[in-house]
Amino acid sequence: MLIKQLSLSNFRNYAHASLDLHPGINILVGENAQGKTNFLEAIELLSTGQSSRTSVESEFIRHGKEKMHIEMHFQARQTDESLALSLFHAEELSHAQTSINEKQKKRTIFVNGVTYSLMKKLRGRLTTVGFNSFDLNLVRGGPGFRRDWIDSVITRLKPSFYEQLSKYQKVIQQRNKLLKSLYENNHLSARDNGELDAWNEQAANYGSTIIYWRYKILQEIIEKAKDYLALISDQNESLSMLYRCRGLIGENNEKEQFASQNFFDTSVFGGSSGEKSYLQNEKDIAQMLLHSLNKRRLEEIVRGQTLSGPHRDDIVFLLNNKEATAFASQGQQRSLVLALKLSELALVKEHLLEPPILLLDDVLAELDLKRQSLLMSQINSDMQTIISTTHVSSFDSALLENAHFYKVKSGTIAVNKNTITTR
Numbered sequence: 001m002l003i004k005q006l007s008l009s010n011f012r013n014y015a016h017a018s019l020d021l022h023p024g025i026n027i028l029v030g031e032n033a034q035g036k037t038n039f040l041e042a043i044e045l046l047s048t049g050q051s052s053r054t055s056v057e058s059e060f061i062r063h064g065k066e067k068m069h070i071e072m073h074f075q076a077r078q079t080d081e082s083l084a085l086s087l088f089h090a091e092e093l094s095h096a097q098t099s100i101n102e103k104q105k106k107r108t109i110f111v112n113g114v115t116y117s118l119m120k121k122l123r124g125r126l127t128t129v130g131f132n133s134f135d136l137n138l139v140r141g142g143p144g145f146r147r148d149w150i151d152s153v154i155t156r157l158k159p160s161f162y163e164q165l166s167k168y169q170k171v172i173q174q175r176n177k178l179l180k181s182l183y184e185n186n187h188l189s190a191r192d193n194g195e196l197d198a199w200n201e202q203a204a205n206y207g208s209t210i211i212y213w214r215y216k217i218l219q220e221i222i223e224k225a226k227d228y229l230a231l232i233s234d235q236n237e238s239l240s241m242l243y244r245c246r247g248l249i250g251e252n253n254e255k256e257q258f259a260s261q262n263f264f265d266t267s268v269f270g271g272s273s274g275e276k277s278y279l280q281n282e283k284d285i286a287q288m289l290l291h292s293l294n295k296r297r298l299e300e301i302v303r304g305q306t307l308s309g310p311h312r313d314d315i316v317f318l319l320n321n322k323e324a325t326a327f328a329s330q331g332q333q334r335s336l337v338l339a340l341k342l343s344e345l346a347l348v349k350e351h352l353l354e355p356p357i358l359l360l361d362d363v364l365a366e367l368d369l370k371r372q373s374l375l376m377s378q379i380n381s382d383m384q385t386i387i388s389t390t391h392v393s394s395f396d397s398a399l400l401e402n403a404h405f406y407k408v409k410s411g412t413i414a415v416n417k418n419t420i421t422t423r
């Protein structure tokens, strides 16, 4: 895949900017707060319909402006394609187009010139793998970061997974609404029970697919992550992972025991291991989910929320059998995150027919030489790479020799004609 051109109009701190990108390594250099991350964010937004920084769309519009437009021309599957997004502030349109749905008025998506209103239409056409400062949240952050990460990895390998996720989320929203109203009514009729049964079936069906895929892809990730970690750390730390189902109530005594801790852990074994687990079969998972949803019915009504299912699950990383979040040193946590992200990159490369776009937002300079060179060894000329940095002094000279440089300054971006050296 290859991004040929990106144009930004009133996006973040850019008034108007247009840049042709090179197929190989592109390095954006600029001081702090000049627009480097914003540039990469526009690529992320166009390729996934989401930004790692915000879900508030109006934040993308340049302060004081009413409308923004971003547009990307790229090549994928040997075909020239384009993606674009226009956003308006809602109030600008309120009197002119009152009859159209509010959300549709605020944004227009263009996929190869055809217009749509839903962000999801941007997905699945251009695949990126991004490394940025938020990645440390994979170890240090809450369960939501880890769930979003594994879901985003799966979505890139299997775009239809996103549909499963959004269907599941809708079921949980509706089910929670029903639970709350049942609590307010203070009565559970046979009809209510029947309605809950129907939601339980759906939650278990969609939920089991999500857990099944998360577990399956984690099995591929752990094998790679072990190898990367061995390359980064001299101490030969052993890495293992658990998929933690929260709120699950098992049908036999063994699983009841786990339920007393309010979670049920399953080890994630790499592909070569012959170990069997509860999470290798979608039907088994669906049955466990359904059983838990049925058993916790009254508790859920009282609490007004769905207590078991993939929306509450977590991934636990263990270094030398100890939870990395609580016990790993900062250096160990960084190594683990890098190993996980490199595994993500390797996996996406393996599953796609052509290399994805690699986006490195200010991460290289943060790494010591050993970690930096491991990351660099994954950058090759057939994968377009866009790197942002405040300075190139610590960069490997081989990387700099082959790179194309751009200067980012106060919301402008241009080819840097001055030769950049390591000194």
Ligand SMILES: Nc1ncnc2c1ncn2[C@@H]1O[C@H](COP(=O)(O)OP(=O)(O)OP(=O)(O)O)[C@@H](O)[C@H]1O
Pocket: 011, 012, 013, 014, 030, 031, 032, 033, 034, 035, 036, 037, 038, 039, 059, 060, 061, 062, 063, 362, 390
């Ligand atoms: N909607 C907006 N309108 C105008 N300016 C904005 C908007 N959103 C963000 N900015 C500004 O854009 C500037 C550049 O942000 P960006 O995150 O791209 O910086 P950066 O070059 O990556 O810096 P750093 O090296 O510190 O990461 C910031 O000063 C920020 O306040």
Ligand SMILES: [Mg+2]
Pocket: 036, 037, 038, 361, 362
């Ligand atoms: Mg930045």
